[in-house]
Amino acid sequence: QESMSEKKEISKDKNVLIVYLSRTKNTKTVAEIIHQNVGGTLVELELQNPYPENYKSIVDQVAKENEANFLPPLKTKIEDIEKYDVIFLGFPTWGMQLPPPIKSFLSQNDFKGKTIIPFNTNAGYGIGSSFETVKKLAPNSKVLEGFTIRGGIERDGILFVMEGKKKVEAEKKVKEWMTKIGMSKIKPLN
């Protein structure tokens, strides 16, 4: 027989999805740190037509896509997205905006009644309009306070930085943030 306290515990259990976009693996590392803390399903978003390797080319392409409101088709399809209650959504800042593939992801799924938690890395200029756009594109969801940390500066040839001391700093900051938003106590079901 289940006691009352057990029932309370069970109602706290959540299905957690961690989905992220990452080109030079900084956001990927933050996604993995979140995964180590909370468990759940970890998925990298991939595109049907990958972006160019060249930095200047990708910057130009993203600027054009933003201007045209183009939603690049995704290769990654998340099975049974309905079953997830909590979705951590990770991305770098691109052109001071939410990257087009994340706009695609938000536009093609229904997040009604779900909790979305954004996380970000950037070259030091911050989140721009990205967190606001998450709210706009998932209007029936609850968007919690996001996490942001400085990552690489590809423009200056600094690609992956989330190792050594920097990774330790990220681990500490992620833990503090998860406690603040009440996500450190949840027990993922999956």
Ligand SMILES: Cc1cc2nc3c(=O)[nH]c(=O)nc-3n(C[C@H](O)[C@H](O)[C@H](O)COP(=O)(O)O)c2cc1C
């Ligand atoms: C196309 C593109 C545009 C970017 N635009 C910005 C920007 O507007 N502001 C900023 O601070 N960093 C910008 N960056 C830098 C990335 O946000 C930063 O390097 C981030 O840590 C990369 O994450 P990733 O390693 O997960 O791909 C841009 C990078 C790329 C590739």
